Amino acid sequence: MSLTDQIHDFGKRARAAARQLRQCTAEQKNAGLRAMSDELVAAQDAILSANAKDLEKAKAAGLSAAMMDRLTLNPKRIAAMADGIRQVAELPDPVGEIIRDWTRPNGLRIQKKRVPIGVIGIIYESRPNVTADAAVLCAKTGNATILRGGSESINSNIAIAAALARGGAKAGLPADAIQLIPVTDREAVRVMCEMDQFLDCIVPRGGKSLIEVVVSHARMPVIKHYDGICIMYVDAAADLAMAEKLIINAKCQRPGVCNAIETVLVHSAVAEKFFATTAPAILEKGVQLRCDERAFSKLANLNSPLVAHAAAEDFRTEYLDLILAVKVVDSIEEAISHIENNGSHHSDCIITADGRAAEQFLADVDSATVYWNASTRFTDGGEFGFGAEIGISTDKLHARGPMGLEELTTYKYVLRGSGQARP
Amino acid sequence: MSLTDQIHDFGKRARAAARQLRQCTAEQKNAGLRAMSDELVAAQDAILSANAKDLEKAKAAGLSAAMMDRLTLNPKRIAAMADGIRQVAELPDPVGEIIRDWTRPNGLRIQKKRVPIGVIGIIYESRPNVTADAAVLCAKTGNATILRGGSESINSNIAIAAALARGGAKAGLPADAIQLIPVTDREAVRVMCEMDQFLDCIVPRGGKSLIEVVVSHARMPVIKHYDGICIMYVDAAADLAMAEKLIINAKCQRPGVCNAIETVLVHSAVAEKFFATTAPAILEKGVQLRCDERAFSKLANLNSPLVAHAAAEDFRTEYLDLILAVKVVDSIEEAISHIENNGSHHSDCIITADGRAAEQFLADVDSATVYWNASTRFTDGGEFGFGAEIGISTDKLHARGPMGLEELTTYKYVLRGSGQARP
Numbered sequence: 083m084s085l086t087d088q089i090h091d092f093g094k095r096a097r098a099a100a101r102q103l104r105q106c107t108a109e110q111k112n113a114g115l116r117a118m119s120d121e122l123v124a125a126q127d128a129i130l131s132a133n134a135k136d137l138e139k140a141k142a143a144g145l146s147a148a149m150m151d152r153l154t155l156n157p158k159r160i161a162a163m164a165d166g167i168r169q170v171a172e173l174p175d176p177v178g179e180i181i182r183d184w185t186r187p188n189g190l191r192i193q194k195k196r197v198p199i200g201v202i203g204i205i206y207e208s209r210p211n212v213t214a215d216a217a218v219l220c221a222k223t224g225n226a227t228i229l230r231g232g233s234e235s236i237n238s239n240i241a242i243a244a245a246l247a248r249g250g251a252k253a254g255l256p257a258d259a260i261q262l263i264p265v266t267d268r269e270a271v272r273v274m275c276e277m278d279q280f281l282d283c284i285v286p287r288g289g290k291s292l293i294e295v296v297v298s299h300a301r302m303p304v305i306k307h308y309d310g311i312c313i314m315y316v317d318a319a320a321d322l323a324m325a326e327k328l329i330i331n332a333k334c335q336r337p338g339v340c341n342a343i344e345t346v347l348v349h350s351a352v353a354e355k356f357f358a359t360t361a362p363a364i365l366e367k368g369v370q371l372r373c374d375e376r377a378f379s380k381l382a383n384l385n386s387p388l389v390a391h392a393a394a395e396d397f398r399t400e401y402l403d404l405i406l407a408v409k410v411v412d413s414i415e416e417a418i419s420h421i422e423n424n425g426s427h428h429s430d431c432i433i434t435a436d437g438r439a440a441e442q443f444l445a446d447v448d449s450a451t452v453y454w455n456a457s458t459r460f461t462d463g464g465e466f467g468f469g470a471e472i473g474i475s476t477d478k479l480h481a482r483g484p485m486g487l488e489e490l491t492t493y494k495y496v497l498r499g500s501g502q503a504r505p
Numbered sequence: 506m507s508l509t510d511q512i513h514d515f516g517k518r519a520r521a522a523a524r525q526l527r528q529c530t531a532e533q534k535n536a537g538l539r540a541m542s543d544e545l546v547a548a549q550d551a552i553l554s555a556n557a558k559d560l561e562k563a564k565a566a567g568l569s570a571a572m573m574d575r576l577t578l579n580p581k582r583i584a585a586m587a588d589g590i591r592q593v594a595e596l597p598d599p600v601g602e603i604i605r606d607w608t609r610p611n612g613l614r615i616q617k618k619r620v621p622i623g624v625i626g627i628i629y630e631s632r633p634n635v636t637a638d639a640a641v642l643c644a645k646t647g648n649a650t651i652l653r654g655g656s657e658s659i660n661s662n663i664a665i666a667a668a669l670a671r672g673g674a675k676a677g678l679p680a681d682a683i684q685l686i687p688v689t690d691r692e693a694v695r696v697m698c699e700m701d702q703f704l705d706c707i708v709p710r711g712g713k714s715l716i717e718v719v720v721s722h723a724r725m726p727v728i729k730h731y732d733g734i735c736i737m738y739v740d741a742a743a744d745l746a747m748a749e750k751l752i753i754n755a756k757c758q759r760p761g762v763c764n765a766i767e768t769v770l771v772h773s774a775v776a777e778k779f780f781a782t783t784a785p786a787i788l789e790k791g792v793q794l795r796c797d798e799r800a801f802s803k804l805a806n807l808n809s810p811l812v813a814h815a816a817a818e819d820f821r822t823e824y825l826d827l828i829l830a831v832k833v834v835d836s837i838e839e840a841i842s843h844i845e846n847n848g849s850h851h852s853d854c855i856i857t858a859d860g861r862a863a864e865q866f867l868a869d870v871d872s873a874t875v876y877w878n879a880s881t882r883f884t885d886g887g888e889f890g891f892g893a894e895i896g897i898s899t900d901k902l903h904a905r906g907p908m909g910l911e912e913l914t915t916y917k918y919v920l921r922g923s924g925q926a927r928p
Contacts, residue, residue, distance in 0.1 A: 456920055
């Protein structure tokens with residue numbers, strides 16, 4: 083069987099499973115999730131021995147300590163995964179919700195009803211726990227998934243997906259509701275991207291080159307989880323103590339994530355004080371500051387090895403590290419323009435005590451999440467109160483920002499009549 | 506300037522216009538729309554002389570009478586277009602709506618706010634009135650548009666788009682809010698499909714080959730207006746007088762549109778009566794019936810030239826003509842399976858007096874619109890009460906079914922804090 087036929091076969095089976103799954107009640111799906119959780123714990127030994135193979139291969143390939151850590155499973159991490167699944171089972175099911183309900187003058191009643199999307203393709207790299215997280219959120223919302231994980235964690239992924247599918251089937255969910263494609267080369271991604279007869283949507287989670295392959299080949303809708311060049315703007319009317327606290331939180335609390343900030347813009351009216359007190363406090367946290375000319379001139383006297391000149395590219399770079407690009411601006415309009423032209427429209431914040439300036443910023447910055455006086459680190463499904471998160475969309479359509487269960491559904495219109503014909 | 510640079514230049518200007526446009530109030534946008542309407546009427550002579558060129562070319566190319574009619578403008582049609590724009594100006598503006606508003610335990614207030622999408626590409630064929638319809642609905646919702654119409658109506662399109670842009674600019678809207686690409690070859694479509702830095706979304710309206718080009722090249726979300734293989738199922742408990750009325754309405758009232766039916770499924774329990782009374786009534790309207798074996802055997806005695814054998818392909822064909830494929834089924838499950846495997850998930854209907862059968866059908870058929878006892882011809886933004894319609898999406902994500910103004914918007918999250926940092 084050719085690779086294409088083989089992957090299409092996953093598609094056909096997913097399509098059939100999706101049709102069964104969308105007819106399951108919330109209680110049936112939740113029972114399936116609890117059984118998946120049990121089966122994951124029961125399969126612990128098999129999962130750990132599969133994971134050992136991945137770790138051995140990774141060690142031989144010389145993966146970094148950070149990468150090794152992300153790849154590593156242990157009983158505690160498996161228990162956490164199993165726990166997470168039980169928590170998802172407890173969440174309310176958005177499927178079936180009547181979003182709108184109205185009756186036309188001709189008596190035709192129209193309901194806009196929330197339904198599962200159908201079959202969702204998840205293409206990801208590295209961390210094996212994505213296998214469980216993504217598949218379970220999809221099953222909760224009545225969607226079948228076709229998973230295609232990276233080569234580093236392939237053995238772990240196969241073992242986890244098998245445990246989930248087995249658990250679900252024991253509780254009566256279709257066995258093909260969760261499938262993992264065991265082929266890790268890019269050709270498999272291309273075939274998936276082109277099979278819009280089987281996949282209603284693709285969610286790529288991984289590095290830029292993976293996302294680029296998906297975006298350029300996909301025939302179906304793609305919900306991207308792309309880069310986060312998040313920017314904090316310290317306004318003329320900013321409380322600088324708050325600015326210090328929020329910049330440090332948004333940069334240092336977890337530098338390697340998409341909602342950490344990469345750039346700070348400082349209004350010239352507060353620049354003197356900012357560079358005399360706030361900037362040194364940030365440097366003290368070990369953050370390198372890559373400064374435009376005006377910012378550099380104010381920090382040069384510190385003779386700090388952490389103070390450097392910024393190139394234009396620095397303002398368009400997602401460092402994911404303890405580095406901040408810093409620039410002085412003369413107006414809120416200049417700050418907004420900078421954000422529009424250099425940011426990635428993910429999460430951007432104004433720090434100010436001036437309500438008018440804040441509202442101008444919140445209205446004019448076209449990003450998935452815009453903040454006034456809070457850390458950008460709150461862009462997260464959990465922090466939003468969604469209970470679960472499949473990712474943070476950097477796209478504008480269908481889902482924008484944190485994606486919870488609701489974003490894994492679509493709608494259909496249900497019309498009930500009594501013989502109405504169109505005049 | 507290369508074609509790519511030339512089209513990117515449209516993109517850059519649209520991006521800048523979109524930024525201005527999204528800051529306009531509803532009243533500013535409505536004033537712009539009214540000025541567009543005035544300008545369209547004022548430019549009538551220029552538009553008609555441009556249209557005359559298109560008609561001359563079309564005549565020379567031997568276009569069908571129906572195509573010529575779709576292409577033809579006259580003072581009445583221009584007045585209707587101008588009227589339509591004024592009606593759109595009267596509709597409520599969905600932009601700015603607070604879709605959800607909640608406060609987290611840490612005091613962070615989160616609002617989900619409706620905002621324009623940004624820049625929308627519209628790729629269409631043939632009818633010049635799409636130029637006005639699409640551009641005006643986009644402007645109403647704060648979106649800039651880049652239009653790329655077909656070669657047949659290029660002169661009319663240029664004249665209409667210029668009048669709209671001029672009218673909008675007179676009322677203070679950005680001049681580049683509505684732009685038309687005067688290049689009609691497919692290469693222009695390909696360049697548009699790849700410029701996701703400038704276009705947030707593409708809406709193709711046209712034939713299958715156009716849509717195929719867009720789907721296979723587009724890097725940004727595509728909202729398709731694809732085929733409508735709509736199916737009506739006459740259940741065992743159907744009122745056959747109602748079935749006759751609804752089948753004739755859904756097939757004959759306007760056969761050339763996507764929400765007209767192409768297939769009728771008849772439950773075997775009512776087949777005898779259906780083929781004795783209902784089918785002859787349908788034949789009398791001049792509808793050709795392409796029948797499966799069981800249906801054919803019941804109609805053969807009529808010796809009607811309109812009764813033919815169906816091939817498998819007939820059940821997957823969008824006739825857009827007075828032709829119906831007819832098949833006898835033995836259960837509602839068989840009907841639903843047929844619809845899932847052969848329909849285009851656009852609009853499907855059950856005719857029955859049995860509420861349980863109806864609810865099973867409405868729940869299990871996964872189409873954009875599902876009907877009980879009404880003509881599928883109601884799948885239409887106007888008939889739904891949306892006031893306006895940019896098309897009927899056959900996609901599942903972002904917009905499904907009739908697309909009104911709301912479907913031309915997205916949302917962003919606005920967070921207001923008082924110094925919250927993530928623990």
